[in-house]
Amino acid sequence: MNEIRVFSPATVANVNCGFDVLGFALDGLGDEMVLRKVPEKGIKITKITGADLPFEPKENVVGVAGLAMLNSLDLDFGFEVEIHKKIRLGSGVGSSAASAAGIVYGINQFLERPISNLELTAFGMKGEAIASGNEHADNVAPCVYGGFTLITGYSPLSIVSLPVPDDLYVTIIHPQITIKTKEARAILPKQVSLQNAIKQSGNLAGLIAGLYTEDYELIASSTQDVLVEPYRKNLIPNFDFYKQTALENGGISFGISGSGPSMFTLCKGVKDAGNVEVALTNALKLKNMQGDSYISPVSKFGNRILEQK
Amino acid sequence: MNEIRVFSPATVANVNCGFDVLGFALDGLGDEMVLRKVPEKGIKITKITGADLPFEPKENVVGVAGLAMLNSLDLDFGFEVEIHKKIRLGSGVGSSAASAAGIVYGINQFLERPISNLELTAFGMKGEAIASGNEHADNVAPCVYGGFTLITGYSPLSIVSLPVPDDLYVTIIHPQITIKTKEARAILPKQVSLQNAIKQSGNLAGLIAGLYTEDYELIASSTQDVLVEPYRKNLIPNFDFYKQTALENGGISFGISGSGPSMFTLCKGVKDAGNVEVALTNALKLKNMQGDSYISPVSKFGNRILEQK
Incomplete structure (x- = not known):
């Protein structure tokens, strides 16, 4: 070779x-x-x-x-x-x-x-x-x-x-804005409340358990980021609107991918992922935001x- | 009936x-x-x-x-x-x-x-x-x-x-001191560093994965409490000595049970749990501390x- x-x-x-x-x-x-x-x-x-x-x-x-x-x-x-x-x-x-x-x-x-x-x-x-x-x-x-x-x-x-649950799909949307990783780091607080730290660890633990048991409800209820998203979402205009749109149209979890600007939605099945993609594409248009999108299984x-x- | x-x-x-x-x-x-x-x-x-x-x-x-x-x-x-x-x-x-x-x-x-x-x-x-x-x-x-x-x-x-790994045992030691739950709460910081919060969540995630896969090494490496133990251990005289003794004698994880004063050691197998019990009983004696101990499978x-x- x-x-x-x-x-x-x-x-x-x-x-x-x-x-x-x-x-x-x-x-x-x-x-x-x-x-x-x-x-x-x-x-x-x-x-x-x-x-x-x-x-x-x-x-x-x-x-x-x-x-x-x-x-x-x-x-x-x-x-x-x-x-x-x-x-x-x-x-x-x-x-x-x-x-x-x-x-x-x-x-x-x-x-x-x-x-x-x-x-x-x-x-x-x-x-x-x-x-x-x-x-x-x-x-x-x-x-x-x-x-x-x-x-x-x-x-x-x-x-x-x-493990990856068999039917776990993801919809990515990428609004065409620029976020510098350095800025995304700088916006984070150095200190967080012990209460939120514990909540986050419990959520991640629930997510891990959900992956092992293919429990989509548990994955959905566990994917709440109380430490980072409240800050970083401010770097993405209309983040809350996209999140709400995704979760109302079949998404089970939503978040910023890496330090953004792409956002991911986890879905059970390709059909829901497709519905979320359509809804989010419309949401981007509604906010006059250029962008692209695609769906994929979690590979x-x-x-x-x-x-x- | x-x-x-x-x-x-x-x-x-x-x-x-x-x-x-x-x-x-x-x-x-x-x-x-x-x-x-x-x-x-x-x-x-x-x-x-x-x-x-x-x-x-x-x-x-x-x-x-x-x-x-x-x-x-x-x-x-x-x-x-x-x-x-x-x-x-x-x-x-x-x-x-x-x-x-x-x-x-x-x-x-x-x-x-x-x-x-x-x-x-x-x-x-x-x-x-x-x-x-x-x-x-x-x-x-x-x-x-x-x-x-x-x-x-x-x-x-x-x-x-x-899930509980089949061979997971625990050794409990109970030094005869009194810790008030209220005091144990009061000693905790209200704020923690984001870095430690993330570390703790990763550790808990690793522990959960270790339980699902019966990976004792992962359980051992993941059970590091960076948020609470550094404060609460001060309520238990010689905590570090007991911890070191437990981990050097076959224990894979050590920590305060509840808000103490009991401490638990996780072990792979009843033999290690027994060794840890002997070592910790001696450790209590060495520090002139009254106490009792027992071993049990994680039920x-x-x-x-x-x-x-």
């Missing part, structure tokens, strides 16, 4: 009450990357479509994550890489994470002794860091593992793969191979 | 990172109560052993919980009740909750149309309120449901029954019938 085409999915992080710890993978939307094994060590980015990104590996998420892995494993070969961005940068569904997770997954296919998902995530985080300013696994982990991932620790990195799969030669 | 003898187990609430939401039932230690159906409405407490408690129903947890249920269901009969307290009052393993949960469970056995565990918990909470000052389900819920219970909401009351069962006539 000399050449491989990899798909790396868009992901939703900060899943409501799972702020900073819970993410999941989407299907249908994702970046593609072609890796060609070459004798020269290192990463050479030969083509980029879909976004205006640096070709210099040390300035590119793909290059940084890929080089971190190559150097650490001390491989005596390298890769030419084509990057085909399909996930819009800054849309809040893990664009940089898909690039970072995709390259390390791709490299792993060429190894005699492939490394673990946990190690892949750690290398992917190196790339994520140059895009977002800090090493975090919120989007990289679901991109690598697929399904729902829970980050239970960073030192050492510890990730739990959670049980992360990165995958599309083609190999 | 005219007479019934009921066992209602001791329980552990505030299970580490599950402060205020997670509890579990013990086995072997619990109160017993005899209920005799009589034509006169209401509750008449005819005998109390093991503790100095009021016979006046409106001043007794058993009476208050029982009357709440009898009045609400408008039953045309009543009960004579003997209360045999085996759980020491104020020891932190749900003494009042066992009384409250036991009476409503007992009454339920005499109904043509028994009510649900959720309703029983709600009535039990009425009794708990006169002992602890507020209606809470922390101990009543595991006493009624058995196993681990997660309280996901109070309005409406919502409880999730969680899958709550209240139960011992005898009926």
Whole structure:
């Protein structure tokens, strides 16, 4: 095998009450990357479509994550890489994470002794860091593992793969506004009430139990974010209106994807997800907001191979 | 059936990172109560052993919980009740909750149309309120449901029954000091850092996942309470020493049971639980602290019938 085409999915992080710890993978939307094994060590980015990104590996998420892995494993070969961005940068569904997770997954296919998902995530985080300013696994982990991932620790990195109820779909809407991750961080309070902290932990615990038992009512009642959403929603005009629209039209949970501006609605079944998409598209229009939308199952799969030669 | 003898187990609430939401039932230690159906409405407490408690129903947890249920269901009969307290009052393993949960469970056995565990918990909470000052389900819920219970909401009351890994044991030590629940409440901060709130929620999520997957390592790594223990441990002299002793001798998780002074150690298997008990008993002695201890599986069962006539 000399050449491989990899798909790396868009992901939703900060899943409501799972702020900073819970993410999941989407299907249908994702970046593609072609890796060609070459004798020269290192990463050479030969083509980029879909976004205006640096070709210099040390300035590119793909290059940084890929080089971190190559150097650490001390491989005596390298890769030419084509990057085909399909996930819009800054849309809040893990664009940089898909690039970072995709390259390390791709490299792993060429190894005699492939490394673990946990190690892949750690290398992917190196790339994520140059895009977002800090090493975090919120989007990289679901991109690598697929399904729902829970980050239970960073030192050492510890990730739990959670089950995905069979019929769980998600509707994404992306209003065309810009939110800077830095601003989204700055708007958060440093202190919260103990009462709300406990409420949030109980909600997340309920959500986790709901995933294990496929209890959609429990998932619905548990997905209340009392710590972060009350602040971050102020960065998205008409957030409450979109939320109400989603929940009144078949959605069971609603929240900001990552640090926004995309918003996700969890639904039981593709039909409800479709209804929510129609309702939210109309809601965007009503507020004279440009935007796009799509629906997807919560994907049980992360990165995958599309083609190999 | 005219007479019934009921066992209602001791329980552990505030299970580490599950402060205020997670509890579990013990086995072997619990109160017993005899209920005799009589034509006169209401509750008449005819005998109390093991503790100095009021016979006046409106001043007794058993009476208050029982009357709440009898009045609400408008039953045309009543009960004579003997209360045999085996759980020491104020020891932190749900003494009042066992009384409250036991009476409503007992009454339920005499109904043509028994009510649900959720309703029983709600009535039990009425009794708990006169002992602890507020209606809470922390101990009543595991006493009624058995196993681990997660309280996901109070309005409406919502409880999730969680699975118990087969080999999960607990060692309880009870140093003979007095902690007032009020004082234990007062020592808590009103505000906590957002960072710690997120850490706690991730820990609880990990613990829940660990229970579903019987992953003892995950249970061990997740049971870190960063919100409450740092404050409440100051009410228990030598807490850190007991904790270290427990974790070094086979314990996987350690924490304050309820608002103390009892402390619980979760262990994989009865052998480790025994080792921890020996080590902690020695630790108490070393600190010249009077106390007692026992080991139990985390019980899958709550209240139960011992005898009926």
